[in-house]
Amino acid sequence: MQRYFLEKNLQGPNLILPKDIFHHAITVMRMRVGAKFEVVTPDEFVNIMEVTEIKGKVAKAKLVSKSRQTVEMPKQAVIVCGLSKGDKAEWIVQKGTEMGAAKFIFFQGDYSVAKWDQKKQKRKLERLYKIAQGAAEQSHRTQVPDVEFIAKVADLELPATALGLVAYEEEAKQGEKTMLMQTFENLRNKDALWAVFGPEGGLAPKEVETLLDKGFAKAGLGPRIMRAETAPLYFLASMSFYLELAHDLG
């Protein structure tokens, strides 16, 4: 069933379709009276709605049933990525959203070739949020990940309630194998895991030092060297596997 996100919780059983939902549901999808769709509200309820009336540019729907689903990771996964060339950011946001990321923070790495000036930032973030929203709808999530931008890793502040990792290629080459697993285990008393990934050129040693000072720990992601846009997905899938599929048995 088609799924949409509402910015406000339902006030009662009846809903006048917001402009964007009207456009997609009635104009694009050609839904008629009696057609059903889902709206996900900030309270994380999935509400099954039925179209009850369509008059010109106004359509109404009524609540048929509501349910809560646990499709979000038990701990927040925050993906911090250096800017890479081309559409890699779009790509990381789309796939990362499907894999359960709670938030994306992009930064201008010392080795980043791509640059986002003030004007570009706004445009890019709007576009990336739209991509996150589309992917969240498509993957039936109940939350849309935030997308933010910071100028440099030095601006990163790791919350006390979160653990932090740096995916550092050197660690992988040196065969560091235990930190990722250990960090997943240590999440018990935390609510989020922030993972930092360099841009195509990698992280500068100075950037890694800065992150270590801020409480991030270096971790290897297996013996193979992955592209900048691949490593975050490896991390997210591993975290989902550990927390959502393997933990009871682990």
Add this chain to the structure above:
Amino acid sequence: MQRYFLEKNLQGPNLILPKDIFHHAITVMRMRVGAKFEVVTPDEFVNIMEVTEIKGKVAKAKLVSKSRQTVEMPKQAVIVCGLSKGDKAEWIVQKGTEMGAAKFIFFQGDYSVAKWDQKKQKRKLERLYKIAQGAAEQSHRTQVPDVEFIAKVADLELPATALGLVAYEEEAKQGEKTMLMQTFENLRNKDALWAVFGPEGGLAPKEVETLLDKGFAKAGLGPRIMRAETAPLYFLASMSFYLELAHDLG
């Protein structure tokens, strides 16, 4: 260091650069006498070579040192994918190779929109193998994954030495959580895990039945619905995490 794959093991310490390596190393990378590069041989040795002579279209290199690296997964991951539209196959092969896949098998799914006729098959497979080779070099692997095509899942034969999974969206929706982990554990006495993924439209129930008859087991890949090209990466990262990073601790 630039890495190339040789189809034959080194015969002694000296090598006359094959055409493709000559083109990339000497013509494109402009290597000169004294320049070093790596060649990976079928015996899985990584050989450090040094250019010793360049005369016209002929270049020679000598072996400086050789080492064996364990960058391949301890068990083979075979990715079986229904054909999807656009460049999704290219994409799955590139990222899947970075994540350690041993082989890719594409098939014409009952719900596949894309079609590969005889002529297209050859061209596509050649192109996909080139992508696999490039990704294997870039991710410093010692093996290049094979890429094959079969007309339908009914043509799939699961070897006795392998376990088989079907990533079935319905299972994810129904909250199937244990099969993936259990299968990783059961790999102890096997040498490969074959995982089947539907095309964009998903697998037809009849295809799933066929696979179950062939010994494949249905498995959920977490609570979120992933796109056809995302699910194989979730699977590969989970397998790598379990076998290469978590197993000792698990």
